[in-house]
Amino acid sequence: MTLEEKIHEYSAPAELFERLKDDGARCLACAHKCVIPPGGAGICKVRFNNSGILKVPWGYISGYGLDPIEKKPFFHALPGALTFSFGMLGCNFKCSFCQNYLSSQALRDPACSEGGIQPAAPGKLAEAAREAGAAFAVSTYNEPLITAEWSVAVFKEARKYGIRGAYVSNGYASAEVLDYIRPHVDIYKVDLKTFSDENYIKVAGGKLSNVLKAIEMIHARGFWLEIVTLLIPGFNDGEKELESLAAFVAGVSKDIPWHITAFYPTYNMTDREATSPETLLKARDIGLKKGLKYVYTGNTPGQGFEDTLCPSCGKGLVTRRGFKILNNSVKVTKKGKGLCGNCSAAIPGLWK
Ligand code: SF4
Known part of the structure; x- marks a missing residue:
């Protein structure tokens, strides 16, 4: 069975979509808002139109793990708490520097097709989280927005044990998906990858303006929000770009923690060096000068700015x-x- 066939087998009707004429469907789970003809799939390749009904991932995970919440990273949400992290397959972006490419790009890139799946049930995942003593269930590893219905099903079960829901996401959210997940998700991490619209389109396949709008919506809806920027030499580490990015975040709220993390060559971006500690510190200074109160440097333990x-x-x-x-x-x-x-x-x- 091919991966596509497996994905079709592990699926259920969507809640986040609207029916269009001639059995078309518009997906509402992310800012792409794909219009999908019968037999077609969205940009993420995991949500597909089956005779006018949008079908979405269901009943499996690509993997799970028990991690400290600092690894996600969240620094202002129960420090030291254990998380039960789980993921599926696919992404609505195609970043060349993805750190989870085996699961996120499994349906797009034959080199990633080893991304396997295992059957799972929301109640069983919640039980495993409870047995481990997790304080949060985290939808991560692939983009959680594209599997929003599944994550909500897991979070509903987890909430019965007092376990809270968390999203580790690229933030390419629609208003509809944020309203849908809000009752079940307390904390939301957004990867703000660059402040250049050209680079967002070229590298990720999405518009900067949609990510910025989503950040404002996430904050306005009362999720606890933290933002991460992977600082990549020659891609997003220009002073002016970082000033604009930090000013935007501070304009939403100076209380939003901004994590600046070090890049290491990976996946399809191996043409440059890792981020130097000096570059991280320069970005941190910029964040503080723009008024952000909590700026952390990551992937470089012991520097003292964590x-x-x-x-x-x-x-x-x-x-x-x-x-x-x-x-x-x-x-x-x-x-x-x-x-x-x-x-x-x-x-x-x-x-x-
Ligand atoms: S989740 Fe996004 S990319 Fe996937 S089908 Fe829906 S709108 Fe398109």
Whole structure:
């Protein structure tokens, strides 16, 4: 059985779509909003039109893992919490520097076709998360927006055990999908890949403006939002570009944590060196100058900029080494608000 045949076997009717005339379907799960004729598939290749009904991935996972929440990365959501991460196959982007290309590009690139799948049921995944002691179930590894119905089914089961839902996403979201997942997802990480529309289209296959609009919508809907930028030499590390990017994030909210992570050559982008620590530090300075209160550097443990400091008094609140929490002195109020343990300034995030 080919991978495409397997994908068709593991499918269920979509909730995020509208029917069009002549058995056409418009998918609403991401900002591409593909119009799909009968027998066709969307850009992501995993949502397809079966006689006027959109069918979507269901009943399988490509893999799962138990990770600290810092690895996703979320730094302002229950530091040190364990996550149960699961993924499917496919993506609505085609980034040449993808770090999960075996699962994300499995249907697009024959070199990735080893991405295997195993049958799964939402209740069983939730039970596994509970047995492991996970605080979050995380839809990740591939793009969760394109498998939104499945992730919500898993999150509904997980919520029965008090486990919260999380998205690790490229942020190419529609308003419809955000409204659909909001009751089930508490925290949302967006990969903001570049601030150049030309590069977004060329490398990822999507429009920058749609990602920016989604970031505003995610924030406005009250998800706890953190943003990551993989800093790639010669691609997105120009000073002006980083200034524009940081100014945009600060314009949405200065409280949004911005993670700047180091690139290492991978997949189809092996023509350049890894990001230098100096470049990361330069980007961090730019973020702080634009008013962002929490700017972290990642993939370079021990640099000292992975700790959460109080923006009011400067006291170290959460000390990290890699994915380990060495100290956490955020005070948590009865209502779950985070406060600096020293000066009681509000520290935004999900702390309880
Ligand atoms: S999830 Fe996005 S890419 Fe996939 S079919 Fe729907 S609109 Fe198209």
